[in-house]
Amino acid sequence: MASSSFNPRQLAGFLAQAAPAVISIGLVLVAWELYANHSGIKPTVLPAPSRVFEQAMLNRDALLDNAIPTIRATLIGFACSLSAAFALSMLVDFFQPLRRALFPVFIVSQTLPLVAIAPLVVLWFGFGLTPKIMLVALVTFFPMLVALVQGYEATEVEIGQMLRAMGAGRWRVFILARLPSALPYFFAGLRISITYAVVGAIFAEYAGAAKGLGIYMLNAKNNFRPDLVLAAVGVSAALTLVLFGLTVVLQRLAMPWERAAGRRAARKGPQA
Amino acid sequence: MSRLELRHMRKAFGGLEVLADISLRVDAGEFVSILGPSGAGKSTLFQLLTGAEHGEGEMFFDGAPLDDHGRHFAFMPQRDALMPWRRILDNTTLGLEVQGLGRKAARTRVAPLFAEFGLAGFERHFPAQLSGGMRQRAALLRTVVQERDMLLLDEPFGALDALTRAAMQRWLEQMWRHHRWTALLITHDVREAVFLSDRIYVLSARPARVVREIQVPLPRPRDPTSAATRQAGVLEAEILDILLNLQPTKGHDHD
Numbered sequence: 408m409a410s411s412s413f414n415p416r417q418l419a420g421f422l423a424q425a426a427p428a429v430i431s432i433g434l435v436l437v438a439w440e441l442y443a444n445h446s447g448i449k450p451t452v453l454p455a456p457s458r459v460f461e462q463a464m465l466n467r468d469a470l471l472d473n474a475i476p477t478i479r480a481t482l483i484g485f486a487c488s489l490s491a492a493f494a495l496s497m498l499v500d501f502f503q504p505l506r507r508a509l510f511p512v513f514i515v516s517q518t519l520p521l522v523a524i525a526p527l528v529v530l531w532f533g534f535g536l537t538p539k540i541m542l543v544a545l546v547t548f549f550p551m552l553v554a555l556v557q558g559y560e561a562t563e564v565e566i567g568q569m570l571r572a573m574g575a576g577r578w579r580v581f582i583l584a585r586l587p588s589a590l591p592y593f594f595a596g597l598r599i600s601i602t603y604a605v606v607g608a609i610f611a612e613y614a615g616a617a618k619g620l621g622i623y624m625l626n627a628k629n630n631f632r633p634d635l636v637l638a639a640v641g642v643s644a645a646l647t648l649v650l651f652g653l654t655v656v657l658q659r660l661a662m663p664w665e666r667a668a669g670r671r672a673a674r675k676g677p678q679a
Numbered sequence: 680m681s682r683l684e685l686r687h688m689r690k691a692f693g694g695l696e697v698l699a700d701i702s703l704r705v706d707a708g709e710f711v712s713i714l715g716p717s718g719a720g721k722s723t724l725f726q727l728l729t730g731a732e733h734g735e736g737e738m739f740f741d742g743a744p745l746d747d748h749g750r751h752f753a754f755m756p757q758r759d760a761l762m763p764w765r766r767i768l769d770n771t772t773l774g775l776e777v778q779g780l781g782r783k784a785a786r787t788r789v790a791p792l793f794a795e796f797g798l799a800g801f802e803r804h805f806p807a808q809l810s811g812g813m814r815q816r817a818a819l820l821r822t823v824v825q826e827r828d829m830l831l832l833d834e835p836f837g838a839l840d841a842l843t844r845a846a847m848q849r850w851l852e853q854m855w856r857h858h859r860w861t862a863l864l865i866t867h868d869v870r871e872a873v874f875l876s877d878r879i880y881v882l883s884a885r886p887a888r889v890v891r892e893i894q895v896p897l898p899r900p901r902d903p904t905s906a907a908t909r910q911a912g913v914l915e916a917e918i919l920d921i922l923l924n925l926q927p928t929k930g931h932d933h934d
Contacts, residue, residue: 568754578776583776667804
């Protein structure tokens, strides 16, 4: 946020909202730390959070080095999936029969177990970026497509009627009404899909890659280093949270009227 | 000469007959209401006019068969149908933009009207920030700035609370006196029809036909506190009687 829009009340409100989450996560970590240190469990089975953190710091270069390919695969894969979902959602919106022809295929694609598909895709397309992009696209494409198509259909009937009475053709109605109506659905889909995307990328790397958080986790596990596995998990969680936060910021920027609606509720009295 | 004339319009959806026989006319600068029970097919009539649906019968505009629907009518739907993502100013320019006017030109044309519509200072607000009455005024502004030959108002105040609705009716009557729009209003509110109209067509329940055409000889401005109020009351009672006696109650005998 720009400093011009900084508001101490807003910050306090944000902290108050975040406090319960921070406290519950803190409690889990404390309990975990106490258990790992005092139950006699071996650190090669369950390392304490402090040890995970320590090892993450020691290995930060390796972690970073492996996080970058994961980020790249996630973003490129998600961008491809998003473009495809958008193009296809428009086609489906304009030619309804397409929906009946295509949706069953996509639903089947969602039933494929990633565990089985990931190694196959790596087998077919090698250890490069392509299989990762494909797997990320596979897990994110359908949720985005459904969100968009549903969003178009959420257009208020009367807005459509009015536009047609004004003389607008189907394309104008789509641009002026259906597309903006789909925005809330689009962002809801985006928030869910972006988390799938990271998981998809890591899964693809797990099945075979030269570098990446997925293969890093696999190697750490094979070397009996659960602390490093958990450190990589921490990195991927942080990555997911950042991407999630970005979608929230993006939504705020793209839909300023949502916050405006809140401001009216806060104002006193009606103005007739 | 009448601007709009309908002769024996009929419309059925599948086997369901909605409009049985509708003949009516609207003269230039005249405010005409179509009054009928809920579900009588009043909105279907507007769909025929705007070209969203096609029926049997003849429709004329200025004496010529009605073909290019969009050119003649500016349509105001039941709910305000303001786009939540557009600021009020950009909502009111919508019709002009669809007509092909640039956004800037459209804004210059709409902006001076904001004061008259009681919306001055709210140009940059989003619809969600406005009260129901203001939203309806914005919707009407969006409708009239299209400068079509005729306004089609489909129960424009139906969603408002009673007090706001009464205020909006007075405001609309006053606006109409200044502008003399040719207007066709759909409503099921007898008082609203009498208060606003020069003439009223009373429709039967579905399948709809015109059961009565009523002149409203009340002087304008229509001030609810004036001496004419009693006259309006008599007219309202008479119309209400017609409407209540055409409810399709079984065994009811009415000529």
